[in-house]
Amino acid sequence: NAGVTQTPKFRILKIGQSMTLQCTQDMNHNYMYWYRQDPGMGLKLIYYSVGAGITDKGEVPNGYNVSRSTTEDFPLRLELAAPSQTSVYFCASSETPLGVDYGYTFGSGTRLTVV
Amino acid sequence: QKEVEQNSGPLSVPEGAIASLNCTYSDRVSQSFFWYRQYSGKSPELIMSIYSNGDKEDGRFTAQLNKASQYVSLLIRDSQPSDSATYLCASYYGQNFVFGPGTRLSVLP
Numbered sequence: 001n002a003g004v005t006q007t008p009k010f011r012i013l014k015i016g017q018s019m020t021l022q023c024t025q026d027m028n029h030n031y032m033y034w035y036r037q038d039p040g041m042g043l044k045l046i047y048y049s050v051g052a053g054i055t056d057k058g059e060v061p062n063g064y065n066v067s068r069s070t071t072e073d074f075p076l077r078l079e080l081a082a083p084s085q086t087s088v089y090f091c092a093s094s095e096t097p098l099g100v101d102y103g104y105t106f107g108s109g110t111r112l113t114v115v
Numbered sequence: 116q117k118e119v120e121q122n123s124g125p126l127s128v129p130e131g132a133i134a135s136l137n138c139t140y141s142d143r144v145s146q147s148f149f150w151y152r153q154y155s156g157k158s159p160e161l162i163m164s165i166y167s168n169g170d171k172e173d174g175r176f177t178a179q180l181n182k183a184s185q186y187v188s189l190l191i192r193d194s195q196p197s198d199s200a201t202y203l204c205a206s207y208y209g210q211n212f213v214f215g216p217g218t219r220l221s222v223l224p
Contacts, residue, residue: 033212040123042203042216043159059211090158103149103161104212 002026006091006107013081013114021076021110023091031094032074033058033104034066036087043090049074050097081114088112118144118208119215127221134191136218138204141185145207148187150178153201153217162189162202194222 004025013019025032030051035043045058049068063085065077074093078085088111092104120139128134138148147166151159165171165178165187177190191198201217 035214040216042119043214045211045213103151103164104159106158106160109158 004091004093004105004107006089006110008110009108010111011113013078013112015081015083015114017081018077018079019081019112021078021089021091021112023074023076023107024072025074025091025093025105026072027093027095027105028071029093029095029105030071031097032068033092033094034064034074034076035090035092036060036085037090037109038087046076046089078112083114086112086114117141117215118213119204119206121202121204121215121218123216124219125221126218127223128194130194130196130222130224132194132222134194134198134220134222136189136191136202136204136220137186138188138215139186140204140206143208144213146180146182147207148178148180149205150176150189151203151205151214153203155200159203159214191220194220196222196224198222 007022033048034046037043044060047066049055055066088109090109091107094104149164150162153159163173165180171178175192179188199222201219203217204215
């Protein structure tokens with residue numbers, strides 16, 4: 001039972017480079033989310049999706065893009081990486097909207113450093 | 116005021132003691148709250164949720180919600196060194212699920 005799988009676990013990018021953070025879940029959850037976590041700042045929502053083909057912005061979407069072509073996959077694209085995007089990125093999924101009753105299942109995270 | 120606020124700690128308690136973690140919230144969030152535990156370098160994991168005023172117990176954990184005073188607490192009885200982690204309080208704000216910054220708990224052997 002894999003749950004939510006994120007790749008890569010670590011990555012160093014140079015300023016201006018682009019990359020895609022991969023996220024896959026095998027629980028058939030419709031709801032998926034991308035968060036970033038900065039030290040002492042809690043988790044901030046970047047983008048979320050309520051089903052295949054439907055995505056929407058969260059609190060801090062600038063500099064990121066997402067797509068949701070299947071129920072399982074929810075990749076996060078960073079275009080023109082900047083030092084401010086240095087963070088730990090978590091993908092999550094939930095069985096219910098906003099994780100009502102059951103909460104979120106998180107992936108193991110991607111630690112990204114932009115230099 | 117931010118939607119969900121927590122004292123960042125660290126909170127240090129001796130092994131076997133009761134650890135009390137607190138979270139205050141603004142009028143903007145819903146009345147449903149979640150406590151997540153996050154070990155260093157790991158992802159958050161759900162401990163418990165609470166929706167109604169009063170206490171909710173699950174093993175060594177008790178969540179307390181006081182809507183009049185706008186705070187929610189997590190008590191950990193018989194604290195163990197393995198409870199050392201950051202505890203995140205979370206709730207809903209509009210279409211968003213918001214997390215507090217977390218309180219770092221250290222249980223000393």
